[in-house]
Structure formats: structure tokens, C-alpha cells
Amino acid sequence: MEDDKMLPCIFNIQKFSLHDGPGIRTVVFFKGCPLACKWCSNPESQNPSIEITWDKSKCVHCLRCVQICPQKAITHSNNKIIIDRRKCDGCLKCVDECSQNALNNEGEYKEISDIINEILKDLPFYEESNGGVTLSGGEVLSQYKQAIELIKECKKHNIHVAIETTGYASQNEFKALIEDVDLLLFDMKHYDSDKHYEGTGVYNEIIIENMTYAVNSGKMIIGRIPVIPGFNASLKDALEFSKLLKKIGVKEVNLLPFHQLGQRKYELLNRDYSLKLVKQLHPEDLKDYQKVFLDEGLNCYF
Template sequence: MEGIIFNIQKFSIHDGPGIRTTVFFKGCPLRCEWCANPESQAVNPQVLYNNEKCLHCETCVHTCPKGAIKMEDGLIRIDHKTCDHCMECVKACPGKALTQEGEIKTVEEVVDICMQDIDFYEESNGGVTLSGGEAMVQYDFMMALVHALKEKGIHLAIETTGIVDHEKFKKAAPLFDLLLFDVKQADPMKHKKGTHVTNEVIQKNFKWAIEQGLNVLPRIPVIPGFNETLEDAKELATCIKEAGAKDVQLLPFHQFGENKYKLLGKDYKLHEVEALHPEDLVDYQNEFIKCGLNCFF
């Protein structure tokens, strides 16, 4: 069983309890305009281009067997629809301006990497967190990995958008010790405007998980122009309270992923938007507290 992983981050402390290893899966059904990991959206491996390292030698242009690379206005342009991910251009690039994002790994390879830090998990009550992208996009690979890690007695968490077929979600969700569940908008149309999908399936899976008594922590990325108003906060608080959750975590908007859009040759619509900090969201937080929720950053 093989899957496509774009990062395995050790010693994570923000993706669940204790010291953890976070495994980042490629592939996501959402297209959030603020996405901090735009390289995670496509399932396939991708080629990233760093113009600052480029020697403009056009070696990649001549190397690509599909003719997917061209030099235009002094910049390398990659046609990702034509590219078949052979990575010959990455191997040939003398300036290391081209890099590969995402690589094929077996379940055994991922488990071996995770098990290297078993001592840290045991000492800190940590474990492994699956993230992305959306790990459930690669459903069969994810399930095989989950079962392999469960056999090792590892605490498992998942950062999930919740947008997966409900029957599949019902099989997968109970296997996790913690579901870090993104809740972005209460209004379906506003949700679609910012993420390109509506939230009916997300809300259905979210409510089901809580009804089953699973350990679910809703987390809200607070994004200017999308869900940062007090009215948004009130609607989200009501939605989360009615679903039966007791806690909620706020994730203030940041700009950590901005440079990745440039490397992917993508436009980033929020590049002039200022980052948010907890002190900016005191009134926002209070809307959840007034609703009887334990709201924290």
C-alpha cells in the first residue's frame, strides 16, 4: 500500500497532546483562499520553482520529456496539467531551483519513521497526527496506516476538514483518539465562497462524531473577509454548541504560507491582509464564551 506524503514533521507540539510526529498527506477537496499549505491541495507530486536560485540555463526546458516547461519573460513556467511528475527536471537542475513536493511512501516506511520517536511519545503522552491536505482523500492508504500504527499502540490524532463520504467517515473516525476538526463557516454559501465547497457533509460528519462520544475538538481558522465578524462568531458558536461540543480553539490568520504560492506559480489573494493575533480577537472569543463554550487559542 502506497500513498503520497509531502512532509513528516517530528517534534510537533501544536497538533495534539504531547510530542508528536505529524504526517502531511497530499490532496484536499477544499480550495481555501488562505490555505497555508497550497502544495497539499493536489494529490500528485508537484514541481516547485524558486526563481531566486534559477541560473536561467534552460536545462529543465530541454530535459522535460513532455515539453511541460518553458522560459517566458525570464521565468520558468511549468504547465502542471501536462507535467507527468517524472521529476527529470528536478534531477537535472544545476541550481536546485526546482524541487519535488510530495513523494510516494509505503505504509511501512511511514510507520518506521514515526516509530523512531516512540520514547518521546511515551514520555510526553504524545503520538502521531495525520494532517494535510486532507488525509481521508487517500482513504485506503490512510486506513492501512492507521491500523498499522494502532497495532503499535500509538495515540492517533487527525486534523480533518471533515469533507469525506459519510459512510467512510463513520468507519475511520472511531479509530482516532482525537479529531481536530476544522469548522470554518456556519453559512453554507459563505463557506462555498471561501473554500469552493459547501459544508453540509462537513456538518453532518461533525455532529455524528460528537453524538458518538468521540474526542472532537472543533478548531476555527479566523480569516479576515471570510468569518472574522462578531456575527460570524455568534453563528459558529451556536452551530458548535448545538452539535454538542464543549470546547473550541481559535486559530488566528497568519501569512506563513505566502511564499509557497510563488513557488507554485499561483496567485495569493490575501497577500496584503494583515495577520491576526489573540489580542485582536478578544470580543470574537467572548461570543463563544457567552454561548457556554470553553474557547481558547
């Protein structure tokens, strides 16, 4: 297991993506994120370690998982399987033993060579569409050394590399990661640091510093704003975002309307989801919001 800890923990490799950078792309999702966004649609991405999920609709309550867990991390209470994530070491014995597939794992430690071999299967599609690879998460900066190794392997094959990032890391780590990156899809949650903390659990100063550094380094950046009702969805918010982006030097903005596609994942992880009653947004709901950015001279789209 010690050797595994040096490998990247990956929770998904998505082929033929059209929404995470130009052309046809393969997206590699790194596990672990220092932010805890209340609206996160990939809650399985936040914990840096392997996590076990439980699907109550498939469970027959045989309790074999409780009996076999070497760490005694699994209990049964009130007709529910409870997994103590502080005790679980990701051995996956419970997953292997579950005959109903009620237990599954999110995340696995993978060799860089295995990831690059999967990426290279679609090399012709990248070349024909001007696509490439996008490293996402979670937060790819949380595993920046492993990400740098993967980027260097991609560059040996002249593959365009984008990263989707919150920019929340020390500037030294951020500088090292983006050195060979062609495009940054840079998430912005809020322009106000205190509000940013309310929604994500971290302040935004270091994020703004790193975004400014990337712009000054000549990196291509697309700002991405998840538009969340009651948090950053007012026209005033749009104007303040616009002012900040213009000050930093970001000229392109991708708006991401709030959705509920990740809601079931909270149930599988036995986690509360505070935004479950919040109505989804659609591009047509945000035309006035988009117009604020356009009026400020920014290229803004959905």
C-alpha cells in the first residue's frame, strides 16, 4: 500500500469529451480537493483516498461486508450499511465480496504508464479534432507531482494538455504544474473572499494570485463560473466577476448553470446534500447574467 500512495489516485477516465477544452478529449479525473463546495456534483472527488459507496437498492443485508472488513470499518445500523472512512484503508475486500454489487469503490491507484496507454488509444481523434487530454478532479493540484509526470508523458507524444483547476495551491506548486500546460480551465466560485469561504471552505486570495500569475505568464485561460442560486447568481455578482476578470486579464468566460446531476452520489456516500431542493438553472435563465459579461467586453458563453 505504501507504494500505491506514490501513484495517482484516479476516479474516472472519460473518453470522447467535448466540453473540457477544444476538440475531442480524454479527461483524467484526479481524486482529492481542498475545497468543499456545497454544490459539488462530484462529491466522490473530494476525499483524496479510495472510498466505498453503498447502494441500498441493491443490498440484501447479508452482512458479509461487516464480517470480512479487516479494519472493522463497516457496521450495520437501522437497516443501513455504515462505513467509517477514518478506518477504511481501501483494501476493497468488501467490494470483492459483495455478491449484489451494492458496494463499489470510487478511486483507484493507477500507474502513469497505464493512464498514458489508455490516452494513446485515442491519439488519432486528438489529431483530427485538435483535441487532447484534460486533467481534472477533484483538484489536480492536490496531486501535482503525479500530474506533472503525466503531463510530461503526454508531451512526449505532442498531445495538447489542459487542466481544469480551482488554482488553490501554493504558488510554487502551481508554477510547477502549469509549466507545460497549454490551456487552463480556471474555476471561479466567488469574487468576494468571505463569500468564497462560505461556499467552499477556503478563501480566494491565493486563487486570484495564481490566476494572475498564469495570465502574466502568457498562459491561455478560460474562466469558468458555476452559477449557483443564492450564492453568486445575481446581476451584481455578474458585474463584480466581470470587473475582477478584466483586472486580472482574463478575456473568456464559460458559465456553468447549476444542476442536480450529482445528487444521487451523496446518497451513495451517505452524505448530506444541503442544495437538494434548489432548482436547476438553464442557459435561458441566465441570458441577462451573460449579457453583463458581454457588455463588459468579455467573451462569455455557456
